[in-house]
Amino acid sequence: MVEQPPVTIVSSFLYPNSVSKKGVPVNRRNFIKTSLAATVTAAGSGIIGHTLLFTSPANAQSNGGKKMKILVLTGSPRENGNSSILASNFIRGAEEAGHQVVRFDAASSDVHPCIACNSCGMDGPCVFQDDFEMVREHIIPADLVAFATPMYYFGISTQLKAVIDRFYAINGKIHVPKKAVLLMTYANNSRRDESPILTHYEVLLEYLGWTDAGRIVAPGVWPVGAINSTPFPEQAYQLGKQV
Numbered sequence: 001m002v003e004q005p006p007v008t009i010v011s012s013f014l015y016p017n018s019v020s021k022k023g024v025p026v027n028r029r030n031f032i033k034t035s036l037a038a039t040v041t042a043a044g045s046g047i048i049g050h051t052l053l054f055t056s057p058a059n060a061q062s063n064g065g066k067k068m069k070i071l072v073l074t075g076s077p078r079e080n081g082n083s084s085i086l087a088s089n090f091i092r093g094a095e096e097a098g099h100q101v102v103r104f105d106a107a108s109s110d111v112h113p114c115i116a117c118n119s120c121g122m123d124g125p126c127v128f129q130d131d132f133e134m135v136r137e138h139i140i141p142a143d144l145v146a147f148a149t150p151m152y153y154f155g156i157s158t159q160l161k162a163v164i165d166r167f168y169a170i171n172g173k174i175h176v177p178k179k180a181v182l183l184m185t186y187a188n189n190s191r192r193d194e195s196p197i198l199t200h201y202e203v204l205l206e207y208l209g210w211t212d213a214g215r216i217v218a219p220g221v222w223p224v225g226a227i228n229s230t231p232f233p234e235q236a237y238q239l240g241k242q243v
């Protein structure tokens with residue numbers, strides 16, 4: 001284990017009024033109640049396409065001018081959903097700063113959950129030959145890994161968690177210094193609700209020896225695109241430029 005890295009909070013805990021599409025305040029009690037209708041809406045909006053690759057210009061301005069390889073892992077199944085919007089804005093900023101960015105959308109990819117067979121021995125081939133190969137290819141050389149996720153029942157999404165669990169097979173190769181970013185969205189408005197994801201992120205980084213380069217935690221956003229009326233997309237863009 002390594003010492004816990006210093007933590008940079010870029011724009012957490014700004015709590016805009018939490019208002020649903022119908023203008024009803026969203027709280028923990030009614031988020032479950034409203035979830036079914038919203039899921040139907042999301043299902044009708046289509047599914048994210050396959051993993052998108054982004055290329056970027058030279059001339060990095062951030063990171064002391066050093067051009068970085070960045071891997072962005074997204075976890076929402078909602079096309080143009082709130083965390084996806086944060087990811088896109090982060091990527092735009094990072095590309096403008098000259099970094100090379102690869103985006104992997106876990107929800108539209110085929111990543112089997114780890115089955116604990118231990119065939120990999122925590123540092124070897126996985127029994128599953130699936131889209132995690134793309135993650136493996138890009139995460140090992142990455143200088144920075146960004147995690148973009150909606151809050152699902154106070155944790156990160158299953159889709160993103162499946163990808164993180166598959167780190168098991170490359171554990172020996174990613175225990176090297178990297179930067180990390182967290183982009184997280186949720187409907188409620190509660191620091192306590194945020195704490196499981198924030199703690200998970202912090203402990204994961206501590207374990208891997210990675211350094212937190214910033215977090216965007218966006219409360220009060222439930223429908224697709226609700227985040228567009230908050231300052232968080234701009235903050236994600238600025239974070240991308242400054243990492």
Ligand SMILES: Cc1cc2nc3c(=O)[nH]c(=O)nc-3n(C[C@H](O)[C@H](O)[C@H](O)COP(=O)(O)O)c2cc1C
Nearest residue numbers: 076081082083150151152153154185186187188222
């Ligand atoms: C299965 C599911 C579980 C959710 N759990 C929570 C939760 O525990 N707390 C919360 O505030 N919002 C919860 N939400 C709402 C989402 O976190 C919120 O809508 C978020 O902005 C979605 O991000 P996305 O648009 O990137 O998918 C949940 C939504 C779904 C579909």
